[in-house]
Amino acid sequence: MPIALETAANIPLFKGLDQETLITVAKLMSSRSFLSHDIVLRKGDEADHLCFLLAGQLQVVDVTEDGREIGIHFISPGAYFGELSVIDGAPRSASIVSVKPSEVAFLPTAQARALIFNRPLVAERFLTHFAQIVRASSRQRTLLSIPNAFQRVFAQLQQFVRDTNEGQVIEGLPKQHEIAIMVNTSRETVSRALHTLMKLNIVEKKGTIFIVNRPDQLKTAAVAGLDEMPATNANNGPKVEKAEKAA
Amino acid sequence: MPIALETAANIPLFKGLDQETLITVAKLMSSRSFLSHDIVLRKGDEADHLCFLLAGQLQVVDVTEDGREIGIHFISPGAYFGELSVIDGAPRSASIVSVKPSEVAFLPTAQARALIFNRPLVAERFLTHFAQIVRASSRQRTLLSIPNAFQRVFAQLQQFVRDTNEGQVIEGLPKQHEIAIMVNTSRETVSRALHTLMKLNIVEKKGTIFIVNRPDQLKTAAVAGLDEMPATNANNGPKVEKAEKAA
Known part of the structure; x- marks a missing residue:
């Protein structure tokens, strides 16, 4: 038409x-x-x-x-x-x-x-x-060049953060499986990464939006990871790197 | 000037x-x-x-x-x-x-x-x-979304292949450490990947150029990997995937 x-x-x-x-x-x-x-x-x-x-x-x-x-x-x-x-x-x-x-x-x-x-x-x-x-x-x-999947999720979330009158928020976050394909990981990893951020009160869910209570910690999480990240995932990157370097 | x-x-x-x-x-x-x-x-x-x-x-x-x-x-x-x-x-x-x-x-x-x-x-x-x-x-x-580092090297090499009168060749291949940073891996992995291709006669070095004797096998190597890939590296990708899925 x-x-x-x-x-x-x-x-x-x-x-x-x-x-x-x-x-x-x-x-x-x-x-x-x-x-x-x-x-x-x-x-x-x-x-x-x-x-x-x-x-x-x-x-x-x-x-x-x-x-x-x-x-x-x-x-x-x-x-x-x-x-x-x-x-x-x-x-x-x-x-x-x-x-x-x-x-x-x-x-x-x-x-x-x-x-x-x-x-x-x-x-x-x-x-x-x-x-x-x-x-x-x-x-x-x-x-995508970040070897650790958790950190990739954190870095991706950072890109969705917007400044508003109520501070830094994430509105209209894509679904977990959509974030998963954007950062080349599984939906489960995205879910656990989000859960970890909420548990540490770095982000907080309010209805359909996420309030970023600690933007600096979200940044640190993306760059250096979090102590609370499950061991298996936290070590993915370095493990791969070591295996390659030892090869 | x-x-x-x-x-x-x-x-x-x-x-x-x-x-x-x-x-x-x-x-x-x-x-x-x-x-x-x-x-x-x-x-x-x-x-x-x-x-x-x-x-x-x-x-x-x-x-x-x-x-x-x-x-x-x-x-x-x-x-x-x-x-x-x-x-x-x-x-x-x-x-x-x-x-x-x-x-x-x-x-x-x-x-x-x-x-x-x-x-x-x-x-x-x-x-x-x-x-x-x-x-x-x-x-x-x-x-870069290919989880296996060897396959990333093969896929990158494929992108350098040009058709010439002497068949498919790679001229002016970047140095190994340059390829390494392009595909987000170590120089050692690039070296081993190239060595494996030459050992299987998929590519052959002639002076400064590489002749691609088996373009179809180079493609297969990029998509599905090679049996001859060292075990540690060949399993990087799947290992990470499994760890994430189990998480």
């Missing part, structure tokens, strides 16, 4: 474009609804559209060489996605699935490219967005 | 720009020489220039949360770097060190931004380059 001019005008990438361009763009776009767990884009497919999330939530998901599913990041309303293939013409680099019922708008690749390369405003936004992806992916890479 | 018009004209990002723009750009640029192991950019510094490697070789290096150095990728002559900060104004995301004696040219941020956002030709090249970084970083992320 086609999208309304107002909907197109509300897409952050298009903010500030003249009315005429907006009308043209809105006419070229179409939208589609997805249920939870639907596949919105499939890895390896050809890129025929630049996509925009109008409502709902999506997750970028990839599969490791040995077949395990890993979550890369979440997509929130207003964001666009599928831009890699639109830019370089190569197949989709990852699959995207809906985490909630979602509404997605599609702009054909040729028109998307014309808009991006010929409008300094759009080019700048697009490049800034890419820069953010590169930084996030670099942070995630650094995080 | 300022750079020659011819040098600027040979920078791939600037190919096809009109003579007048090239003259302006060349006048704004300066160049500097670096010895091996010099720090060219330092993580956390402010971004005052877009940088271009004129000659030599550089490596992007980051430091993990627990202080270990990890190599991200190499920069070859003709490439530009430091573009993230030029785009988003945030501090440098990683340090860059010279692997060989190198010559680097610098274009001030303001002029670099004007060029990127206002020239569709440059905007497209810049975005395509960003898309490649994102894809490479996503591949590396997938690679």
Whole structure:
């Protein structure tokens, strides 16, 4: 189904474009609804559209060489996605699935490219967005290089912390199995890591949000681990390192 | 020292720009020489220039949360770097060190931004380059999620394989300690992995290049491992997984 001019005008990438361009763009776009767990884009497919999330939530998901599913990041309303293939013409680099019922708008690749390369405003936004992806992916890479799974969970939690009037909080924390695939561990490890933080009163659950009572200790936990971490897990990293060094 | 018009004209990002723009750009640029192991950019510094490697070789290096150095990728002559900060104004995301004696040219941020956002030709090249970084970083992320260190080395080697007239070869393989930091393991593990591949005649060393005699077996080694892998290392991944699952 086609999208309304107002909907197109509300897409952050298009903010500030003249009315005429907006009308043209809105006419070229179409939208589609997805249920939870639907596949919105499939890895390896050809890129025929630049996509925009109008409502709902999506997750970028990839599969490791040995077949395990890993979550890369979440997509929130207003964001666009599928831009890699639109830019370089190569197949989709990852699959995207809906985490909630979602509404997605599609702009054909040729028109998307014309808009991006010929409008300094759009080019700048697009490049800034890419820069953010590169930084996030670099942070995630650094995080994944932490050999200890517990510390990876702590480091990941740190990235969700936001400053609010009530201090540092984590709102809208992804589900445990989602965090597990982001940091390449099991759901059980995520559960135990969270439990340990709550037991030590470093974080505290209040309804759907987590209050971070001791931000400095959360940081220390990510960098150096916690004394209270179960022995088996606490020693994963060093054990692997030693085994490799002894090899 | 300022750079020659011819040098600027040979920078791939600037190919096809009109003579007048090239003259302006060349006048704004300066160049500097670096010895091996010099720090060219330092993580956390402010971004005052877009940088271009004129000659030599550089490596992007980051430091993990627990202080270990990890190599991200190499920069070859003709490439530009430091573009993230030029785009988003945030501090440098990683340090860059010279692997060989190198010559680097610098274009001030303001002029670099004007060029990127206002020239569709440059905007497209810049975005395509960003898309490649994102894809490479996503591949590396997938690679790092392989729990077994040997398999990570095999998967990394696969990425260096090129098709030539003499079949599949690996030319200019980074040093063992460089591969080690790329795949987050020890130099000893890289050495043993390479040795195992040569012993099984999957790869063969001829002077400075490696001939890949059995590309399919290299692939299998990356995905499923090799029977000949030393037991300690071959079981790292599963051991960790089990420990976590039992936790």
